Amino acid sequence: MADQADKLRSLRLVTGGVSADGKTPPSHRGRRAGPAFDARGPIPDRPRVRSIALTSGKGGVGKTSIATNLAIAFAREGRRVLLVDGDLSLANVDLLLGVVPQKNLGDVIFGRASIEQVVLKTVDGVLLLPSASGVEELADLDDFRRERLLRELARLEDSVELILLDTGSGIGRQTIHFARAADDVVVVTTPEPTAFSDAYATLKVLSQGRLRGRPGIVVNMAATPEEGRETERRIRLVAERFLQLKPEYLGHIALDPSVGRAVRQQQPLLKAFPRSPAAAGIEALAARLLVDPPWPEPGEVDPEGFFLKVANFDG
Ligand SMILES: Nc1ncnc2c1ncn2[C@@H]1O[C@H](COP(=O)(O)OP(=O)(O)OP(=O)(O)O)[C@@H](O)[C@H]1O
Ligand SMILES: [Mg+2]
Numbered sequence: 595m596a597d598q599a600d601k602l603r604s605l606r607l608v609t610g611g612v613s614a615d616g617k618t619p620p621s622h623r624g625r626r627a628g629p630a631f632d633a634r635g636p637i638p639d640r641p642r643v644r645s646i647a648l649t650s651g652k653g654g655v656g657k658t659s660i661a662t663n664l665a666i667a668f669a670r671e672g673r674r675v676l677l678v679d680g681d682l683s684l685a686n687v688d689l690l691l692g693v694v695p696q697k698n699l700g701d702v703i704f705g706r707a708s709i710e711q712v713v714l715k716t717v718d719g720v721l722l723l724p725s726a727s728g729v730e731e732l733a734d735l736d737d738f739r740r741e742r743l744l745r746e747l748a749r750l751e752d753s754v755e756l757i758l759l760d761t762g763s764g765i766g767r768q769t770i771h772f773a774r775a776a777d778d779v780v781v782v783t784t785p786e787p788t789a790f791s792d793a794y795a796t797l798k799v800l801s802q803g804r805l806r807g808r809p810g811i812v813v814n815m816a817a818t819p820e821e822g823r824e825t826e827r828r829i830r831l832v833a834e835r836f837l838q839l840k841p842e843y844l845g846h847i848a849l850d851p852s853v854g855r856a857v858r859q860q861q862p863l864l865k866a867f868p869r870s871p872a873a874a875g876i877e878a879l880a881a882r883l884l885v886d887p888p889w890p891e892p893g894e895v896d897p898e899g900f901f902l903k904v905a906n907f908d909g
Contacts, residue, residue: 642896645757647776651792653763656814661760667880669718676754695724709746747901775903815849822846847875
């Protein structure tokens with residue numbers, strides 16, 4: 595593994611805002627890294643961007659629907675949001691937003707496209723990175739391609755305040771990369787026993803390694819608020835007892851036919867049915883996540899940035 599470790603070290607040296615002598619250079623807030631791929635100097639520190647990953651154990655519990663509409667809710671509150679489709683198996687955020695991606699990160703890696711050509715501007719100004727496939731394999735790329743991709747992603751990161759990740763279901767390697775790199779992880783479940791036992795399994799895997807924040811739980815497709823609370827209580831009791839983990843209940847989202855109707859119209863729920871019960875639930879979730887945990891302080895910098903954290907995660 596020495597080879598891998600060397601690669602990761604070199605990654606930090608050229609992109610981590612840390613100079614070759616190991617000291618962090620003075621902050622260059624507001625300065626863009628720019629596309630100077632041949633300049634091997636460190637990328638400047640950048641303002642810290644908040645990141646939230648949505649994940650689940652069982653598939654089909656509503657992660658993509660929630661992530662897409664949550665991104666819109668944040669954008670409507672004036673936040674610059676990047677929605678990342680981190681689902682390798684079935685990229686479908688674009689479908690919910692009614693856009694058709696033409697290029698992907700592979701095109702950036704091979705120099706066929708800039709990040710601006712890959713990212714799509716969608717509903718209410720939400721930026722969409724259609725498929726983040728490849729980011730977690732950065733360590734396997736040759737130096738030139740890796741640096742090119744990281745610099746492009748850093749430039750993208752400079753232009754947003756929040757990165758929202760829609761990950762795949764199950765505890766695949768890629769999902770763990772994203773969940774560990776994010777400030778906050780939101781585990782989505784439904785009241786179905788198979789869904790909440792899989793949510794517990796997800797928490798268990800996540801608790802075996804480092805997490806940046808306390809994981810949150812959202813109960814989607816709840817028939818009543820009580821059903822949401824009861825589902826959350828069952829997961830929390832087991833998590834407290836066996837994992838010494840106290841997940842935070844972030845609320846429920848109603849079981850609501852408007853969600854399916856919006857999908858069929860290829861429109862996001864918040865646009866098609868803004869007054870529906872599920873839209874209200876997503877707005878309440880956004881309102882909660884807008885204040886808690888707190889946003890980075892003005893001037894707070896992050897020498898790594900989100901995508902480098904994903905790339906540097908080794909395990
Ligand atoms: N609150 C809700 N009420 C009714 N139906 C819902 C609700 N949330 C999601 N759905 C429906 O459930 C299905 C799965 O939703 P979605 O694709 O968002 O789940 P997912 O967790 O992203 O799935 P996957 O694991 O396949 O990525 C969709 O048909 C969607 O319309
Ligand atoms: Mg999905």
